[in-house]
Amino acid sequence: MLMATWIEYGVAFFLLIGSAFALVGSIGLHRFPDFFMRLHGPAKATTLGVGCVLIASMLYFSTKDEGLHVHELLITLFLMLSAPVSAYMLAKAAVQQQVKTFNRKD
Amino acid sequence: MLSVVIYISMFMFGISLLLNFYRLLRGPDAVDRILALDTLYINGLALLVVFGVLLNSRLFFEAALLIALFGFFSTVVLCKYLLRGDIIE
Amino acid sequence: MSRARWFAHPLGSFGLLMVWMLLVDDFSSVGHWLLGSFLAILIPRLTSTWWPSLPRIRSWKYLFVFIWHMLTDIIVANFQVARLAFKKIDDLQPRWVQVPCELEEDIAIFLLASAISLAPGTVAASVDRERSILTVHALHCEDEQALIAEIKRRYEQPLKEAFACSAL
Numbered sequence: 001m002l003m004a005t006w007i008e009y010g011v012a013f014f015l016l017i018g019s020a021f022a023l024v025g026s027i028g029l030h031r032f033p034d035f036f037m038r039l040h041g042p043a044k045a046t047t048l049g050v051g052c053v054l055i056a057s058m059l060y061f062s063t064k065d066e067g068l069h070v071h072e073l074l075i076t077l078f079l080m081l082s083a084p085v086s087a088y089m090l091a092k093a094a095v096q097q098q099v100k101t102f103n104r105k106d
Numbered sequence: 107m108l109s110v111v112i113y114i115s116m117f118m119f120g121i122s123l124l125l126n127f128y129r130l131l132r133g134p135d136a137v138d139r140i141l142a143l144d145t146l147y148i149n150g151l152a153l154l155v156v157f158g159v160l161l162n163s164r165l166f167f168e169a170a171l172l173i174a175l176f177g178f179f180s181t182v183v184l185c186k187y188l189l190r191g192d193i194i195e
Numbered sequence: 196m197s198r199a200r201w202f203a204h205p206l207g208s209f210g211l212l213m214v215w216m217l218l219v220d221d222f223s224s225v226g227h228w229l230l231g232s233f234l235a236i237l238i239p240r241l242t243s244t245w246w247p248s249l250p251r252i253r254s255w256k257y258l259f260v261f262i263w264h265m266l267t268d269i270i271v272a273n274f275q276v277a278r279l280a281f282k283k284i285d286d287l288q289p290r291w292v293q294v295p296c297e298l299e300e301d302i303a304i305f306l307l308a309s310a311i312s313l314a315p316g317t318v319a320a321s322v323d324r325e326r327s328i329l330t331v332h333a334l335h336c337e338d339e340q341a342l343i344a345e346i347k348r349r350y351e352q353p354l355k356e357a358f359a360c361s362a363l
Contacts, residue, residue: 008107008108011108011111011159012107012108012111015111015112015115015156015159016111016114016115018115018152019114019115019116019118019119019122019152019156020118021273021277022118022119022122022148022149022152023118023119023121023122024276024277024280025122025145025280026121026122026123026125026126026145026149027125027280027281028276028280029125029126029129029141029142029145030125030128030129031280031284032284033284034289035135035137035138035141036289036318036320036332037287037289037334038129038138038141039141039318039332040276040315040316040318040334041141041145041280042141042144042145042148043312043313043314043315043316043318044273044276044277044315045122045145045148045149045152046148046313047269047273047313047315048269048270048273049148049149049152050148050151050152050155053115053152053155053156054152054155056159057155057156057158057159060159061159061164064162067222067223068222069164069220070217071167071217071218071220072155072167073217074171074214074217074218075151075155075167075170075171075174078171078174078175078178079148079174080309080313081309082174082178083312083313084308084309084311084312084313084319085178085182086144086178086181086182086185087312087318087319088308088312088319088320088321089181089182089185089186089189090137090140090141090144090181090185091318091320091321091332092185092189092320092321093137093140093185093188093189094135094137095320095321096188096189097135097136097137097188099134099135099137099138100134100135164220167220
């Protein structure tokens, strides 16, 4: 019984951390003034945001039923492999399109 | 206790989706819109996984995996389209 | 038929088997282990013509050091960037940084660029193979040399050890 409560706390903790980081990433995407700064937002959302949510899901389903259920690892792995590639493609497209960059008021 | 936390986290993901959607509509350049779409599908995938935990169903895993696959491919294809310079002006 | 042809890519075969087992999400059934092993042997053999030549991994220890550095940096940098996201925008100093890269193998450069992009706050934007320079965009960078030194020490050094680069 005590075990189950602790696991519940763990699941809740990871869910909150994950959604908080996804939210911060989206706020960054909303606030930053130029494209290359906005590019840093999704990096947060993919790494810790989705990562923590998937860890929470793994923890929840592995302890709820019989046996280990870790197939969320596949999504984490795929996102970790694909996120740098899409960031690289986006940066290349932006350089080629010559998007406006933000100049600081000094 | 857990269901309250799940609702809070879904609320936060909902706000992130709205912010991304705002960027998608407003974003000055085409690249910004692609970036917004990229973030949008990642957040949507996470929301779906959280929803799966709430409904206690493992069926949502396949949907999340497919969203990850197709989202990545669409981002790459859209970038390729921009890079090839087929857009007028 | 020699043993080397049967297992064209032992690591690739192992990865395929693991992906199959994770997809069916059932580690207890013997049938899926058999089917997964069959596919894991068959697919690398059928596609071996199209595989690029992969470098040998010289030291597994340094590869794990690299992955450990990457994971810890992701967590630390996430908290740093979370603070930056709420700062006044005029306080941020976005900057382009040119990082000279001494790696030779494609896969090592891919891993280096991925690690840079995955850590929030830095994105690898272009790779120049001719001059071997990585162009990195940093969200907030006060000291250019410190960032370059950090990348070289934490990511490039373990990768160089792991992939046995001759350009040491």
